[in-house]
Each structure stands twice: as structure tokens, then as C-alpha cells.
Amino acid sequence: MDDKKQSSSVHSPTTYAGAFAAISTALVRMFVPAPYLENTLSITAALSPIIGMGIFQYLNSRKKTNEQIAFEERIDKEMAFLDTQINDPTYTEEQRKEFTEQKFALAKERITYNHNPSNVT
Numbered sequence: 001m002d003d004k005k006q007s008s009s010v011h012s013p014t015t016y017a018g019a020f021a022a023i024s025t026a027l028v029r030m031f032v033p034a035p036y037l038e039n040t041l042s043i044t045a046a047l048s049p050i051i052g053m054g055i056f057q058y059l060n061s062r063k064k065t066n067e068q069i070a071f072e073e074r075i076d077k078e079m080a081f082l083d084t085q086i087n088d089p090t091y092t093e094e095q096r097k098e099f100t101e102q103k104f105a106l107a108k109e110r111i112t113y114n115h116n117p118s119n120v121t
Contacts, residue, residue, distance in 0.1 A: 016059075017052025024048060068113075075110045079103055 024044045032040045064072075082103040086096050 013053050013056040016056040017049040020052040020055060021045065021048035024051075071113060072110065075106050079106055082106070 021044070024047075025041065028040050028044050029037070082099050085091060085099045086103070091099070
């Protein structure tokens with residue numbers, strides 16, 4: 001996967017703030033009675049940038065790096081291979097238990113990796 005630069009207009013905080021402002025304005029116009037419309041729109045306009053920035057920061061913190069994606073793909077492939085070994089009748093019960101333990105170790109490794117703050121961008 002390439003780390004190509006995306007269009008800055010798509011992934012900027014102002015885009016999220018503007019989108020949130022448009023959505024909230026439409027909802028206010030649909031559901032707020034006419035006497036309160038002007039004040040509610042003013043409040044919505046004041047809060048939209050703050051909430052839009054919050055949404056942008058949250059979504060940005062949820063992005064995964066190429067390293068994280070590669071790690072998860074490797075774990076998934078190994079777990080799928082272990083599944084085939086566990087379900088293969090040619091292996092003994094002892095070997096299947098060993099494969100199951102290896103699978104649990106991989107699952108634990110993935111959970112530990114995902115919850116480690118140094119792995120989050």
C-alpha cells in the first residue's frame with residue numbers, strides 16, 4: 001500500500017466542520033419550531049466548528065498505519081492456517097491442542113498490540 005498524499009480538501013478539519021454545519025442546519029430547519037429557528041441556527045453555527053474538529057480528531061486517531069495493517073494481516077493469515085490445522089483430522093489431539101494454544105497466543109498478541117498506545121498514530 002502506498003502512502004500517497006490525499007487531497008487536503010477532503011481530509012481537513014474545516015471539511016468536517018462544514019459537513020457537520022450543513023447537516024445540523026438541515027436538522028434544525030426540519031425539527032425546530034419557527035419562533036426558535038433563528039436562535040437555534042446561531043447556536044448551531046457557533047458549535048459546528050468545535051464539534052467538527054472533535055469529529056476530525058477522533059476519526060484521525062482511528063486511522064491505522066501500513067505497519068498496523070500488515071501486522072493484522074499477518075496475524076489473520078496465521079490464525080486461518082492454524083484453523084485449518086485444528087480442523088484437520090490427520091493431526092493428533094495433542095497437536096490440535098498445541099495449535100489451539102498457538103492461536104490463543106496470536107489473539108493475545110493482537111489484542112496487546114492494538115491496546116498499546118505506542119502503536120497508535
